[in-house]
Amino acid sequence: MYIQNKMPLIDVKNLSKTYFDEGVETLAVKNATFSIEKGEFLAIMGPSGSGKSTLLHMLGLLDLPTSGEYFFDGKNIKDYTEKEIAMIRNKKMGFIFQSFNLLGKLNVLENVKMPLLYSDVKESEWNIRAQKAIEDVGLKHRLNYETSRLSGGEKQRVAIARALVNNPDVIFADEPTGNLDSKSGRQIMEIIEKLNEEDGHTIVLITHETYTAEHAKRIISIKDGEIIKDEEVKNRRRADEFIK
Secondary structure (H helix, E strand, C coil), X not given: CCCCCCCCCEEEEXXXXXXXXXXXXXXXXXXXXXXXXXXXXXXXXXCCCCCHHHHHHHHCCCCCCCEEEEEECCEEHHXXXXXXXXXXXXXXXXXEECCCCCCCXXXXXXXXXXXXXXXXXXXXXXXXXXXXXXXXXXCHHHCXXXXXXXXXXXXXXXXXXXXXXXXXXXXXXXXXCCCCCHHHHHHHHHHHHHHHHCCCCEEXXXXXXXXXXXXXXXXXXEECCEEEEEEECCCCCCHHHCCC
């Protein structure tokens, strides 16, 4: 079992999510209890329909739990106002999705600047910040390209740059290599590893693939909405070993 420190960034206790549809009750996540320390690289792994994306949405404050407690940076999310929760999502959390979620008619720079529109960062700094994030993912040469013209791997790099632009405490990556070929997937995992090992970002990776999860330093396995295993990765893969 993973040994936790005293001051976790994320701490959840008996976190559960139930959906109701036309009188039918579906328990998507049941009594999830774990902590995530600052600077960790954690993978949440499970098959399709296991509840891992629902869990990610709750951790990322995109959805609220039906029951249980969630502490972010030492404070119960129940004690935050809706405005404060929105601020945390924008300023302290970054999101990378399998489907990229980019605006195709906007160029790379404009897409990466989007989170800054809702931040307290001065507008005079937006271009500087966005360009730095784009350079960090190796896309400086695509700065003014419409994202609809980019390859899948390039689109995911834009999504990573967008997640980085507010310098968040934690980055949530939901199946980030799911729509990519093996070469692009390897490049994306290299960037994600660098964000953790060199830049110190906390990473929470969602995946159904064992070989992708093994890039993390810790894996939480989930099945039918319940956590069945929580352990450190002993034989950790490197991005240059990535096989699609």
